[in-house]
Amino acid sequence: MAKKHKHRRQERQFKGDTKYSWIQEKPSTLSSHETESLLERRNTPDEVQNTEGLFTVLNEFWAAELADILLPREQVSLGDPLCRGTFGCLYKGSVRGLSEEQPRKKFEVSIKALQDEADMDTITSFMQEAMVIKDLKHPNVVELVGVVLQRAAPPYIITPLTRNGDLGHFLKISRATSARVQTITSRQLIDFGIEICKGMDYIAQKQIVHRSLAAKNCIVNDDLSIKITDFSLARDVNLTNLNDKGIRSRLLVKWTAPEGLAEQGQFSEKSDVWSFGVVLWELVTLAKAPYQAIDNSKMEQHLQAGHRLPQPSNCPYDLYFLMKNCWEPNPTARPTFSLLLKQLERYVTRLMRNGVKFEYLPESNC
Numbered sequence: 001m002a003k004k005h006k007h008r009r010q011e012r013q014f015k016g017d018t019k020y021s022w023i024q025e026k027p028s029t030l031s032s033h034e035t036e037s038l039l040e041r042r043n044t045p046d047e048v049q050n051t052e053g054l055f056t057v058l059n060e061f062w063a064a065e066l067a068d069i070l071l072p073r074e075q076v077s078l079g080d081p082l083c084r085g086t087f088g089c090l091y092k093g094s095v096r097g098l099s100e101e102q103p104r105k106k107f108e109v110s111i112k113a114l115q116d117e118a119d120m121d122t123i124t125s126f127m128q129e130a131m132v133i134k135d136l137k138h139p140n141v142v143e144l145v146g147v148v149l150q151r152a153a154p155p156y157i158i159t160p161l162t163r164n165g166d167l168g169h170f171l172k173i174s175r176a177t178s179a180r181v182q183t184i185t186s187r188q189l190i191d192f193g194i195e196i197c198k199g200m201d202y203i204a205q206k207q208i209v210h211r212s213l214a215a216k217n218c219i220v221n222d223d224l225s226i227k228i229t230d231f232s233l234a235r236d237v238n239l240t241n242l243n244d245k246g247i248r249s250r251l252l253v254k255w256t257a258p259e260g261l262a263e264q265g266q267f268s269e270k271s272d273v274w275s276f277g278v279v280l281w282e283l284v285t286l287a288k289a290p291y292q293a294i295d296n297s298k299m300e301q302h303l304q305a306g307h308r309l310p311q312p313s314n315c316p317y318d319l320y321f322l323m324k325n326c327w328e329p330n331p332t333a334r335p336t337f338s339l340l341l342k343q344l345e346r347y348v349t350r351l352m353r354n355g356v357k358f359e360y361l362p363e364s365n366c
Contacts, residue, residue, distance in 0.1 A: 071145075076095050076111065077096075088114040088126075090111070093108075093111040126232065132208060132231045132234045132235075133157075138199055139198075140226055142227045162219045163222060165220065166219055171286045182286075187348065188224065190348055190351055193283055197276065197337055199226070199227070201336075203228070203234075207236060209237050209268060211234060212250075215282040235267075253299050254291045258304060259331060269336065277323045277327050
């Protein structure tokens with residue numbers, strides 16, 4: 001009861017706002033699919049004329065759908081920035097009031113916040129991420145701590161804090177240096193791949209396409225387990241076109257399948273499988289940048305010509321062959337995450353038996 005009472009207080013606080021009128025008295029009757037349809041239509045001439053009305057409808061929907069995890073702004077403390085992006089910033093912060101037994105206890109969290117001048121398209125895309133994450137419950141998928149909907153500023157999305165940061169950063173700082181040996185084992189690297197594969201298999205079963213899978217969009221927990229994060233481009237598998245303003249410019253081009261780079265971008269579990277193949281390559285190379293010599297504008301042509309990432313030094317061919325299967329030009333020829341998971345779990349046994357070691361080799365031409 002205490003939790004519901006907290007949300008009622010927040011409803012009273014937010015009523016009466018104009019641009020950020022997040023809470024409405026009448027609950028929304030929109031489904032997720034209907035909301036996605038509204039988002040796709042928001043840039044058409046008819047909808048541009050009714051931007052304020054559309055925004056009110058979407059605000060109403062978000063408030064109703066996220067009612068169980070809304071947090072009052074006064075319970076959230078914003079700390080130092082962890083990283084900055086085009087549309088906002090990720091902060092270290094804390095939240096109190098999450099525990100009924102210890103209401104004053106503060107929990108360390110990551111807070112994703114937009115710039116104050118964020119436009120409607122950016123805000124709706126941002127909120128779609130919260131809408132996706134709230135329904136995902138898996139050990140290898142980031143969980144949603146809460147959402148803050150404010151009167152005079154864009155919302156916050158709050159997730160658990162990890163001191164190890166993202167996987168790309170973690171791999172780079174694990175490389176050997178002149179002062180020390182590599183600090184991560186080959187077995188752990190494959191285990192990372194297995195955990196990402198488990199999370200992606202779960203996401204695929206939920207009929208969600210991630211569209212932004214990369215090492216930098218996975219986080220490393222304190223116990224070295226992996227969670228997939230950044231669902232800002234994730235959508236229902238049946239609603240994955242690129243009509244949303246700005247989506248194409250936000251794609252991670254060098255992780256994106258050829259069909260996703262095409263003019264009428266097509267996305268599916270198999271396009272996420274392509275991205276997973278690039279993540280495996282990142283794991284084996286300890287986060288080398290893929291396709292370093294190729295400009296983003298040339299990537300579609302490069303892939304259509306049949307070019308792929310080269311086999312990394314010290315990477316056994318059977319593991320590279322698994323990556324290449326993820327990069328088949330025909331999406332139907334690529335494996336599912338379920339099959340990839342079985343293959344990787346079998347590979348661990350061979351890895352241990354053969355004493356394979358993956359390491360960063362700066363002189364290689366990968």
